Amino acid sequence: MIEVSNLTKRFPRHEAVRGITFSVAKGEIVGFLGPNGAGKTTTLRMLTGYLPPTSGSAKVANHDIFRESIAARRKIGYMPENVPLYDDMRVREYLRFRAELKGLSGRDARRRVSEVIETCGLEAVKKKMIRVCSKGYRQRVGLADALVHQPELLILDEPTNGLDPNQIRQIRELIRTLADRHTVLVSTHILHEVEMTCNRVIIIDSGKIKAQDTPKNLVAGMRAAGKVHLEVAADPQIVTAALSRLDNVKRVTAEPRDDRWTHYEVLVDSGTDARERISNLVAQYAWPMRSLFRKEATLEDVFVELTRRD
Numbered sequence: 001m002i003e004v005s006n007l008t009k010r011f012p013r014h015e016a017v018r019g020i021t022f023s024v025a026k027g028e029i030v031g032f033l034g035p036n037g038a039g040k041t042t043t044l045r046m047l048t049g050y051l052p053p054t055s056g057s058a059k060v061a062n063h064d065i066f067r068e069s070i071a072a073r074r075k076i077g078y079m080p081e082n083v084p085l086y087d088d089m090r091v092r093e094y095l096r097f098r099a100e101l102k103g104l105s106g107r108d109a110r111r112r113v114s115e116v117i118e119t120c121g122l123e124a125v126k127k128k129m130i131r132v133c134s135k136g137y138r139q140r141v142g143l144a145d146a147l148v149h150q151p152e153l154l155i156l157d158e159p160t161n162g163l164d165p166n167q168i169r170q171i172r173e174l175i176r177t178l179a180d181r182h183t184v185l186v187s188t189h190i191l192h193e194v195e196m197t198c199n200r201v202i203i204i205d206s207g208k209i210k211a212q213d214t215p216k217n218l219v220a221g222m223r224a225a226g227k228v229h230l231e232v233a234a235d236p237q238i239v240t241a242a243l244s245r246l247d248n249v250k251r252v253t254a255e256p257r258d259d260r261w262t263h264y265e266v267l268v269d270s271g272t273d274a275r276e277r278i279s280n281l282v283a284q285y286a287w288p289m290r291s292l293f294r295k296e297a298t299l300e301d302v303f304v305e306l307t308r309r310d
């Protein structure tokens with residue numbers, strides 16, 4: 001559905017996207033992740049034909065997005081980062097206007113507008129002025145707009161940006177239901193969401209692709225995968241030194257807790273479980289301990305590992 005090859009965008013003073021190559025198959029939901037300024041929006045704007053690339057190529061549904069721009073754009077529903085809406089139009093009127101701009105007319109336009117109003121849960125606000133709609137509803141209007149011409153591919157740039165947790169959940173559910181019938185490329189900062197909705201993840205940083213795989217494989221392939229957490233009441237310096245000497249322990253971080261307790265985060269090599277050795281160590285010194293558990297690495301750990309600057 002999407003084929004990107006060696007795509008580059010150079011602005012006068014900055015190379016925002018540096019020769020990226022990736023593809024998205026029909027029916028996939030792919031999360032496009034990266035820190036602020038990584039080049040996500042620039043890439044999505046090139047894919048949707050709003051920004052010409054400096055070099056490289058991109059195809060959507062086998063149409064070159066630059067040479068056959070109109071044919072390619074017909075296949076795409078794009079929801080930009082800050083959905084530009086006409087505040088002085090009513091929701092239904094706006095969607096009707098957008099449908100007509102996208103080539104629908106008469107009965108077809110009316111039918112599709114009614115359908116997307118239903119799909120996106122806009123029934124309650126369809127006659128309201130966009131100006132008075134909450135941020136959550138405005139995002140849904142943006143999504144309804146992206147869907148109105150029944151595109152095969154949905155490209156969503158931070159669709160949950162600025163929403164409260166309830167609204168985030170609602171939009172997430174909506175995207176999940178859309179995925180039954182569409183291929184989706186979605187950029188977001190909310191990694192937990194990606195783990196729940198996406199089959200595959202592309203991580204971009206400083207304009208380059210750092211990783212692309214399923215969330216599960218990315219987490220499994222992390223160098224330092226596991227973390228063990230424990231709370232012990234003893235001299236933190238002694239405890240830290242003793243923990244650090246154990247096999248497979250990469251790093252120990254201590255943080256004071258209430259009263260005499262200290263919380264330790266122990267980073268261990270991937271595929272190892274240090275809990276038994278830690279518990280033996282604690283028993284050997286007879287340190288009081290009130291918790292010991294292992295936390296599996298998450299996509300957030302992978303993201304931080306691949307994109308941190310320190």
Ligand SMILES: Nc1ncnc2c1ncn2[C@@H]1O[C@H](COP(=O)(O)OP(=O)(O)OP(=O)(O)O)[C@@H](O)[C@H]1O
Pocket residue numbers: 011012014015016034035036037038039040041042043
């Ligand atoms: N029109 C432009 N002219 C010059 N530089 C630009 C332009 N658009 C983007 N940039 C720069 O390109 C880099 C990538 O920006 P982009 O908006 O693609 O990042 P992003 O990954 O979408 O970030 P965010 O998560 O903050 O939205 C940034 O350093 C940005 O300042």
